[in-house]
Amino acid sequence: MLPDNLKDMAVPAAIEAWDSAVVTGGSHEFGETLLYVQPERIVAVCQYLKTQLKFERLTGVTCIDRFPAEPRFEVLYLLHSIARNERLKLKVALGSDNPQVESVTAVWAGADWYEREVFDLFGVTFTNHPNLKRLMMPENWEGHPLRKDFPVHGHKYSYQND
Amino acid sequence: MNEIDETTVPSGFETQVTENLAGGGRRMVLNMGPQHPSTHGVLRILLELDGEIIQKAEPDIGFLHTGIEKQAETLTWQQVVTLTDRMDYLSNMANNLAYVLPVEKLLGIEIPPKAQWLRVLLSELSRINSHAVWLGTHALDLGAMTVFFYCFREREDILRLFEMFSGQRLMTSYIRIGGVALEPPRGWEKAVGRFVDGLQEKIDEYENLLNTNPIFLQRTQKVGYLSLEQLLDIGVTGPMIRAAGLKWDIRKSEPYSSYEKFDFDIPVYNESDVYARFRVRLEEMRQSARICKQAMEGMPEGAWKADAPKVVLPDREKMKTQMEALIYHFKIVTEGFRVPAGEAYVPVESPRGEIGFYAVSDGTSKPYRVFMRTPSFGNLQCLSALFEGKLISDSIAALGSMDFVLGDVDR
Numbered sequence: 001m002l003p004d005n006l007k008d009m010a011v012p013a014a015i016e017a018w019d020s021a022v023v024t025g026g027s028h029e030f031g032e033t034l035l036y037v038q039p040e041r042i043v044a045v046c047q048y049l050k051t052q053l054k055f056e057r058l059t060g061v062t063c064i065d066r067f068p069a070e071p072r073f074e075v076l077y078l079l080h081s082i083a084r085n086e087r088l089k090l091k092v093a094l095g096s097d098n099p100q101v102e103s104v105t106a107v108w109a110g111a112d113w114y115e116r117e118v119f120d121l122f123g124v125t126f127t128n129h130p131n132l133k134r135l136m137m138p139e140n141w142e143g144h145p146l147r148k149d150f151p152v153h154g155h156k157y158s159y160q161n162d
Numbered sequence: 163m164n165e166i167d168e169t170t171v172p173s174g175f176e177t178q179v180t181e182n183l184a185g186g187g188r189r190m191v192l193n194m195g196p197q198h199p200s201t202h203g204v205l206r207i208l209l210e211l212d213g214e215i216i217q218k219a220e221p222d223i224g225f226l227h228t229g230i231e232k233q234a235e236t237l238t239w240q241q242v243v244t245l246t247d248r249m250d251y252l253s254n255m256a257n258n259l260a261y262v263l264p265v266e267k268l269l270g271i272e273i274p275p276k277a278q279w280l281r282v283l284l285s286e287l288s289r290i291n292s293h294a295v296w297l298g299t300h301a302l303d304l305g306a307m308t309v310f311f312y313c314f315r316e317r318e319d320i321l322r323l324f325e326m327f328s329g330q331r332l333m334t335s336y337i338r339i340g341g342v343a344l345e346p347p348r349g350w351e352k353a354v355g356r357f358v359d360g361l362q363e364k365i366d367e368y369e370n371l372l373n374t375n376p377i378f379l380q381r382t383q384k385v386g387y388l389s390l391e392q393l394l395d396i397g398v399t400g401p402m403i404r405a406a407g408l409k410w411d412i413r414k415s416e417p418y419s420s421y422e423k424f425d426f427d428i429p430v431y432n433e434s435d436v437y438a439r440f441r442v443r444l445e446e447m448r449q450s451a452r453i454c455k456q457a458m459e460g461m462p463e464g465a466w467k468a469d470a471p472k473v474v475l476p477d478r479e480k481m482k483t484q485m486e487a488l489i490y491h492f493k494i495v496t497e498g499f500r501v502p503a504g505e506a507y508v509p510v511e512s513p514r515g516e517i518g519f520y521a522v523s524d525g526t527s528k529p530y531r532v533f534m535r536t537p538s539f540g541n542l543q544c545l546s547a548l549f550e551g552k553l554i555s556d557s558i559a560a561l562g563s564m565d566f567v568l569g570d571v572d573r
Contacts, residue, residue, distance in 0.1 A: 030267050030506050056394050059509070060540070062533040064522055078507065078520070078535065082410050089507070110397025113543050121231075136224040136572060145232055146531075152236050 002026060009033065011053055011088055018048055032089060039092040039101050046077070046090075046107045054083040058104070061114035063122040067148035072096035073124055077104070094124060103129035121146035187212055196225050202299060203568025207545070209554065216557060219549035221542060226572035234532040238498030239265055240339055242529060246519075247333040249536060250570035252295050253513045255281075255288035255324075258337035260510035261532075263418055264521040265339050267506040269499075271470045275462040277341040278420040283354070283457035284327065284336060285419075285510075286450040290361070291320040292513035292565075293443045293450075297368060300440070300562040304381050309371050316364055319357050326353060340474035341467030354458050361451045369444060382437040386548055386560035389434065396544045399537050400515025401442045402564065406434035412511040423460075424453050436563040443565070446513075473499045498527035512537055514565055534573055538566035 006012040006026050012035060015023055022045055025036040037045050049055040059078035066072055071093040079088040092101055103126035104111045115126045116135040123144035126132055134141065143150050178191040195206035204225035210218035230249060234242045246257040259281050266273065273281075298313030321331040326347050328336035336343050372378045388398075390406040403410065411428045413421040429445035431438035467474045475494055476487035493499075503525040509518040515537030522531040541564050548560045 029504055032505075032507060034505070058397055059516065059518070060397075060520075060533065060535040062520060062535075064531050076520070076533070078518075080509075082408070082415070085415050087507075087509075108397065109395045110540065110543055113539065134224075136227040138224075145229060150232075152232060 003028075006033065006035075011049075011086065014053060015045065015048070018052075019044075032087065034089040034091060036091050036093065039094060042077075042090070042092050043102045043104055043107065046079075046104045049079060049088070050107055053081065055079045055081045055088065057082060058108035058110050058114075059087075061104070061111055061118060063118045063124055063146075065122060065146065065148045067096075070095060073099045073122060075101055075118065075124060098125075099123070100125040100127055102127050103132075105129055120144070123147065189217070196222075202562075202566070203571075205542075205566075205568055205571075207549075209549075209557075211554060214554050216549045216552055216554055219546050219557075221545045223542070223568070223571050226568050228573065230573040231532060231534060234529055236528065238527050239501055239529060240494075240498060242532065243338055244333065244335050246534075247335055248569065249534065249573055250512065250514070250517075250538065250567045251332055252292040252567055253285075253288045254332065254334050255284040255337060256510060256512040256517060258335060259285050259419065260508065260512065260517045261519045261521075262337055262339045263508035263510065264506040264519055265501060267508060268501050268504050268521060268523055269339070269470070269473060270502075271340060271468045271473060273341060273419075273468050274465045275420065276464050276466045277468070279457050279461050280342050280346060280466060281337055281419045282421060282424065283454055283461075284324075284334075286453045286457070287320050287323060287354075289450045289513045290447050290454075291317055293447045294320075296443060296513075296562075296565045297440070300565075301372060301378065303558050303562045304378055306372060306375055306378055309368055312364070312368060312371070316361070323350075323353060323357060326350060338467075340470055341465075345466055351458060351461075354454065358451050358454045358458065362448060365444060365447050365451075372440070379437070381556075381559050382435065382440060382563075384433075384435050384437075385556045386436040386439075386552075386563050387434055388544060388547055392547055393434075393544065396547065397540045398515070398544050399540060400511070400513070400565075401439055401446065402515070402541060402544075404429065405431045405438035405442045407432040412509050412516060416509060418508060418510060424456050426450075426453050436559045439563045439565075500525060500527050501529075507535075514538055514567070514570070515541055536570045536573065538568070538570035539573075542566050542571055 002012055002016050002023055003026055005028055022038055022041045023035050024038060027034050057080040059080050062076050064074045073094040075092050077090040103115055113135060115129055118124050119126060119132055120134040120136050121144055175193045180189045190211045192209045192211055194209055196204040206222040208220040209216055230245050234245055243258055243261060246261045247254040250257050294313040294317045298310040301309035324334050325331045328334040390408055393403050393406050409428055409430045414428060426449045429442050431441050471490045476491055480487040481491045501523040503523050505522045507518050507520045509516050517537050518535040520533035521529060524530040549557050
């Protein structure tokens, strides 16, 4: 359901016209448009935005951990259209139990490292990703450091425990 | 003297050779880095070679990962400014600016013109600084040593200016939420003016040194080509994409901090090779000098920090004489200020491309999450495309032309 204040805006209205069920919510604050998208449709939406609405750039992909709230993870996609000079934020909400979403690397090759980083630091799995392995942390690392339940100090690898 | 023990090479880092491939080839997997002088930091690249041709290049990053995003969640909003200096240590002012803008957006405070002008001036100085270091080290990689000394001479001048403004040469933390950290020092106009006036001549000097150097030209022209479509697909920003013919600069397309009031050009070249990237950066230094001059001459009078007593520290004098100011001072220093709940992102054109901080607040005095969209991270992804199918001797030129800082990549 598109909120009323977004119905007059070109991009949300176009997505709504293309598929009315795909957007589950949204907001427009500080001049930034945010849309919540159904997790299973994220690739289709991104493909549509890139080919039809000229969002040729993916600025970044990241995640916000809302622990202990549910759905716990919000995967955030920052989109940018140079042709329209417009930015758009997409979010998908994922539950804490086996969070996974399809990779958008097929749409923008640049999503590769961003998704690997989210996988590494948040433990969100991206299906159909060409090379999903840890990016920042060592490959034998346990846990996902940017999760809210991962301690800042006192981890077993922390030098303070030596 | 101990003999080098072969077994001390960690697994995966040793050179592997596969002989007698189908077709009679010989394949070698070579480990480059993480301690390689031309990688300008700790970047490791796994190269698969067929003779001198790179078949596959796989970058391995994370050696400088210090968890800045996690640390940011434990500090107050204002303290995070100090972390941003440490990411991209060549353009610290641009990082400071990129961080404070979304927070100020969430706070809804207005920044006085003088502070905005100072921010522009200093981020342009840090652009000149960053490009000078890039040019010096890039030319050094390609065998032109003189330029390195010339560029570091200018860099030293800029670091002295930074020290004059902030008391620090590298980790300046000068741009703060609500304005700038200190009043500009006495005599800054003279010092900046002297530097900016002499700069155009010095940039001509660099240009002459390199443009008349046949080795430099042969090693950079038609080397490291990537098409604009590829660059956009990978998400490359900054001078690299402007060298591929796209006239896109965030300072013009989405102006922040009063950039719309400054008159400057966006240099664009179409060749998309190492040489075009060199031309773009050189021209950007000239344009930055122009902006600095305008910022200096048109510097507005008035306050250099916002009128927001709950966010900005009061003057020392007021703090010692007025009770309210003392209370605010105590509150800000002990627990920081609360930022209304919300999420904001402001893109900023750093010397390397688009930098932006996605700040998420839950209404407390510490960030709930700060996502740091850094240009080096996005740009470094094009490494495989830039290397594969090319000669190994060209890879150093191509690598240098990306202009990344590993602290910015790994955070």
